[in-house]
Amino acid sequence: MTTLPRGTAALGHRVARRRRAVAAAGAVSAGLLLLSACDEPTPIATITVGSDSVSSEATCGGEGKTLSAAEIDKCLKDKDAKTITVDQDETVRFGVDPDVADKHWTILMNGQQLVEDSDKTYRTVPGSVFFNAQYGAQGNSTNVAVAARDGKDDSQNITGVWVFKLKKD
Numbered sequence: 177m178t179t180l181p182r183g184t185a186a187l188g189h190r191v192a193r194r195r196r197a198v199a200a201a202g203a204v205s206a207g208l209l210l211l212s213a214c215d216e217p218t219p220i221a222t223i224t225v226g227s228d229s230v231s232s233e234a235t236c237g238g239e240g241k242t243l244s245a246a247e248i249d250k251c252l253k254d255k256d257a258k259t260i261t262v263d264q265d266e267t268v269r270f271g272v273d274p275d276v277a278d279k280h281w282t283i284l285m286n287g288q289q290l291v292e293d294s295d296k297t298y299r300t301v302p303g304s305v306f307f308n309a310q311y312g313a314q315g316n317s318t319n320v321a322v323a324a325r326d327g328k329d330d331s332q333n334i335t336g337v338w339v340f341k342l343k344k345d
Contacts, residue, residue, distance in 0.1 A: 218234045218238035218239060218336070219233075219272065219273035219275055219276050219324070219336070220232065220272075220273055220338075221234075221270070221271065221272050221273075221276070221322040222270070222271040222272075223260055223268060223269065223270055223271075223320075223340050223342075224268075224271070225260055225261070225262050225263070225266050225267075225268050225269070225303065226263075226266055228261070229260070230258040230259070230260045230340060231258075232257075232258050232339075232340065234336040234337065234338055235251050235254050235321075235337050235338055235339045236248070236250070236251035236336065237251075237324070237335050237336035238335070238336035238338075239336070240326070240335055241335060242326060242333050242334065243336075243337070248323075248334055248337060249287075251321075251337045251339060252284070252287050252319065252321055252337065252339060254339040257319065257339040257340050257341045258340050258341070259317075259340070259343055260341075260342060260343070261342075261343045262303045262306060262343065263345040264303045264304040265303060266303040267300050267301070267302060268301050268302070268303050268342070269298055269299070269300050270283055270298060270300075270301070270322060271297055271298040272324070273297070274297055276322075276324045276336070277294070277296055277297045278295065279295075279324065279325060279326055279327065279335070280293040280294065280295050280325045280327060281293065281294060281323060281324045281325060282325065283299065283301065283320060283322060284320065284322075284323050284337075285305075285306065285311055285312060285319070285320050286312045286313070286318065286319055287319075287321075289323075290311065306320065306342045316343060316344040317341055317342060317343045317344065318341070318342045319339060319340070319341055320339075320340050320341075321337050321338060321339045322337070322338040322340075323336070323337050324337075
C-alpha cells in the first residue's frame with residue numbers, strides 16, 4: 177500500500193505522460209525536417225512489351241536544366257541501360273511521368289528522333305520498327321531513349337534522357 181496522500185501518485189503519472197508526448201512530438205518534427213532536406217526523385221520512364229516492363233530514372237538530367245549536346249551524346253552511349261526483349265510482332269509502349277508529358281517528350285532511336293513530340297503520358301510503336309534497317313537499326317539490339325524537352329518541337333532544349341536497350345526476341 178502507498179503512503180502518498182490521495183491524488184499525489186496521479187500527478188506523477190501526468191508529468192511522465194506529458195514528457196512522453198513532448199518527446200514524441202520532437203521526434204516527429206525531427207523526422208519531418210530530415211525528410212524535407214531529401215532531394216526529389218527524378219521522373220521515371222517505362223517501356224512495356226507484352227507483360228514485361230522496365231523502368232528507369234533519368235540516365236542524364238531529368239531535373240529541368242537543359243543538357244548540352246555533348247552531355248546528350250555521352251548519355252546515349254550508356255552501357256548500363258536497362259534491357260528488354262522485343263518480339264517484332266509485339267507493340268512497344270513507352271510511358272513517362274505526367275510532369276515530363278506536360279513539357280513534351282519524344283523517342284530517339286540510335287540518337288535520331290523516331291516520333292513527333294508528345295504531351296501524352298504514353299506512346300506505342302510497333303516492335304518491328306526497332307529492328308528495321310530503314311530506321312537505322314543494325315543487328316539484334318537497338319538503343320532507344322526517351323528525351324524530355326522544355327517545350328514543343330525544339331531539339332535544342334532536351335532536359336532529360338532515359339536510355340534503354342531493346343533486344344530482338
